[in-house]
Amino acid sequence: MMHICFVTDEYPKEGFPHGGIGSFVKTIAKELVQRGVRVSVVGINYTQNREYESADDIHVFRLPRRHLKGFAWWANARTINKTIAEIHRQNPITVVETAELGLAFLNKIKGVKYVIRTHGGHHFFSEAENRGIDPWKGFQEKRSFAKADAFITVSEYVKTHTAKYLSYKGKPVETINYPVNIDLFRPISKAAVDKSIVFAGTVCEKKGVRQLVQAFEHVKEAFPAATLHIYGRDWFFPDGSSYVKMLQDRELPALGPAAASIFFHGPISHLHLPEKYAEAHVCAFPSHMETQGLVVPEAMLMKKAVVFSALGPGPETIVDGQTGLLCNPHSPEDIAQKIQWVFDNPDEVDAMAERARTSALTKYSPDRIVGLNLAFYKSL
Structure with a gap:
């Protein structure tokens, strides 16, 4: 054996x-x-x-x-x-x-x-x-x-x-x-929350969370009902200080009233992640660097519109405009534009989500x- x-x-x-x-x-x-x-x-x-x-x-x-x-x-x-x-x-x-x-x-x-x-x-x-x-x-x-x-x-x-x-x-x-666990991550009958953006992963710089927070200001201007939900464990600087607290102290005040629509939920069990994806209008993962990343194919399997990084393995994972959208993770403006495109184009997004699931089932x-x-x- x-x-x-x-x-x-x-x-x-x-x-x-x-x-x-x-x-x-x-x-x-x-x-x-x-x-x-x-x-x-x-x-x-x-x-x-x-x-x-x-x-x-x-x-x-x-x-x-x-x-x-x-x-x-x-x-x-x-x-x-x-x-x-x-x-x-x-x-x-x-x-x-x-x-x-x-x-x-x-x-x-x-x-x-x-x-x-x-x-x-x-x-x-x-x-x-x-x-x-x-x-x-x-x-x-x-x-x-x-x-x-x-x-x-x-x-x-x-x-x-x-x-x-x-x-x-x-x-x-x-x-x-x-x-990817295709039994756990599959479409479930739970209505998405309109204009909700979901991020899952370690809350740190290399995952692009800071740029996603900055992008949210532009999204909120165009779509006042938009919300950003961040799920994942905190990351700590060498001096022991919290990355989440840095965002809350330095980045959120610059957003003004929009900051009240950003929610840090902390770590979540992998078993409960599908229901959070299900609530998302769009899943956004603007990583600066990834090896592959599990969250992207997980969300694709659930027929979700996904905004991923154009850097690293992004083009191996998503066919831009066909099975998801690729963004410049260092540009809050570009991240915001891709999210807004999802909100503006429901019919195209539905077709994209179907193709995304088929692609992920085949590949992962x-x-x-x-x-x-x-x-x-x-x-x-």
Whole structure:
């Protein structure tokens, strides 16, 4: 039996927020199990407790978080290595998969293949965040890439952009998109709130939230009934200050009365996200940089008009004017124009939404994506 071991701290846990990597691993793990593959997930817990669960036949090992100043990385890596070795002794592992810097301190087991899936690492996002490379994180990613046997990239863009900073060293590289839960994200019989704009994702600069807030002023002038609903966990600056509070203190006052129609709802369970998409007249995700992004195909599957970034993987995800709209994420005026077009053209938007769902079903269905992953694993 093939046995895949995912190494990630983000596997969803009730009561704790998680990002796109966690959603991806849970989705693909369930599909792999249904294909007869054994799946283990190993990661550091949110607490100092060791926990094990086996939900949907996915074996999840959450390891106690260490807090040794300056040496937490070593202690956590030691715990992960020990756990993977124990799992391998009981049920031999075929493939270990992790994100960009995840192999830096893993011990390689003979006969096991080690795969990095490029979800968007430190080097990749350095450009979008307009910062330099942190020496420690940069070292870890380079060390990790050198230890990998193969790579999966989630879009052609992330493949080529990552290669600007890190070498694949001639090893196998395959582009395979994220799968999307087509059972969870499907049209539901809930009327959209007229002129409502919905954003979902981490509330931070690289997701284009600041420009979306600035764009809202223009939208509100043209459509006084417009509202903007922002769902997602807050991001914090290095000094610990909140990005949401920065927006509330610096950006919202400049909007005047329009600010009262912007709502920050905080984190939301992935299971409850479909009902929020359903309420949207338009979903807007003006990201400065993405690897692929799950929220866009999720909204497309629900027959929603989507405004996405023209940068990065945007053109791979949406055919502009056919299955959605692409915007310049650095231009509040352009973001506003695309949103206003949706409000102004209901008939064209309905047809666009139909095409969007068909496109997303074809490209991101778990059945297709898992088949591609299994074929790649077997090729190793």
